Amino acid sequence: MTYDFDTIINRCGTDSMKFDGAAVFGKPADVLPLWVADMDFPAPPQVLDALHSRVTHGIFGYCEPDAAYFDALKNWFTGRFGYEFSRDWVVIAPGVVYALSIALRAFSKRNDAILIQEPVYYPFKEIILLNNRRLIVNELQCNEKYFIDFADFEQKIITNNVKIFILCSPHNPVSRCWTADELREISRICTKHNVLILSDEIHCDFIFDGNTHRVLPALCPHENILLFTAPSKTFNLAGLQLSNVFISNSKLRETFNRHAAKNAHEIPSALGVVACRAAYTHGSEWLAALNDYLWSNYMYLDAFLKTNMPVIRLVPPQATYLAWLDCRALGLSSKQLDRKLTLEAKLWLSPGSIYGASGDGFMRINIACPRTTLETCMERWRKIIFA
Ligand SMILES: Cc1ncc(COP(=O)(O)O)c(C=O)c1O
Secondary structure: OOOOOOOOOOOOOOOOHHHHOOOOOOOOOOOEEOOOOOOOOOOOHHHHHHHHHHHHHOOOOOOOOOHHHHHHHHHHHHHHHOOOOOHHHEEEEOOHHHHHHHHHHHHOOOOOEEEEOOOOOOHHHHHHHHOOOEEEEOOOEEOOOEEOOHHHHHHHHHHHOEEEEEEEOOEOOOOEOOOHHHHHHHHHHHHHOOOEEEEEOOOOOOEOOOOOOOOHHHHOOOOOEEEEEOOHHHHOOHHHOOEEEEEOOHHHHHHHHHHHHHOOOOOOOHHHHHHHHHHHHHOHHHHHHHHHHHHHHHHHHHHHHHHHOOOOEEOOOOEOOEEEEEOHHHOOOHHHHHHHHHHOOOEEOEEHHHHOHHHOOEEEEEOOOOHHHHHHHHHHHHHHHOO
16 A cells, blocks of 8 residues: 655644644744644544544544454554553553653652753653752754763762653664663662652654664563553554553552542543554554655755755754754754744744753754655755754
8 A cells, every 4th residue: 555645634623733823822823833743644544433433423532442452453453562461551642741740750759850861851840849859951963863961861870769661662763773782771770779660652664774772671681661652653543542551560550550549530532542552553564665655855955055054964863853963063942042033933842942942953853744845844944944
């Protein structure tokens, strides 16, 4: 089957945060949005078919996923990543960030230290601070690509008596697919110091250039790891509000569930369940085609920068559909560059500084769009950069 990722589909007027949110976020109405991490492509046809037939049925009562739902998870996570799990480990939540926040409340107390690696997806920091926990940062180091300063990682854990580490694997926004050795070292240090790992692997299905994603609890089967996944990035289903958390340790699972119950969220979204089951059962061929398309977008972007704007460098893309651009040679802060891009080029990208101070001077572009959209973006940028 062939899939069309080239056609531009008008998303305006669909309650889309990315396309209809300009006024709310103080952006000009005619801005081209390549910021928030959803894609401008429809979900796979098999997912749309499953949703259509469910909608035709017409009754949307409280939902209890069937055995096929868990078979679909097995098909995906055991089949693709060798992660063996039992059905009762799975906790369904409305979203990964929601579930991470529940885990912070369940497994730490007020003022406890929580470790993250900036630059990183900024809601990690937000939920740590909103839950009155202490933010501890192990800065990722950057030469040609990013790497972990493990001495600092361990020292920060010891000095601050860190209770929880939130891992982003693969890492948004620096596009790293962590190697087995790096993940083993993270696990070794956290186990040694009794640190719980919340492993956010939501971007696990976008891996490029010969890299391999390793599901952390498959590689290091310790009971101190909670695995957070979702079909939302992979199949563009974020608005259906469904994620799957895998908790092997029954005590931790009970504690997590008790805290989730306090928020009175126990019943999953009916359409989310339908879409997730269909996606993890039938979606692999579509995903392979999508990843080919995304890689060609990366290659276009890299070539465009090298030819037209060599002052800006694409950090080697190993994972995610979020290109991380090193713009530091322009001599502007991310905020200044963002303002220029918004007002002069009418582009809405993500300034690197929102992911932490070490992201300053970088910009993030969501390349999960038709090639022509990306071309329009880069042409607009090129016109203003030398103006
Ligand atoms: C690392 C990471 N975790 C979680 C999310 C959001 O997950 P959810 O919408 O399920 O809360 C994102 C979205 O971009 C992300 O990049």
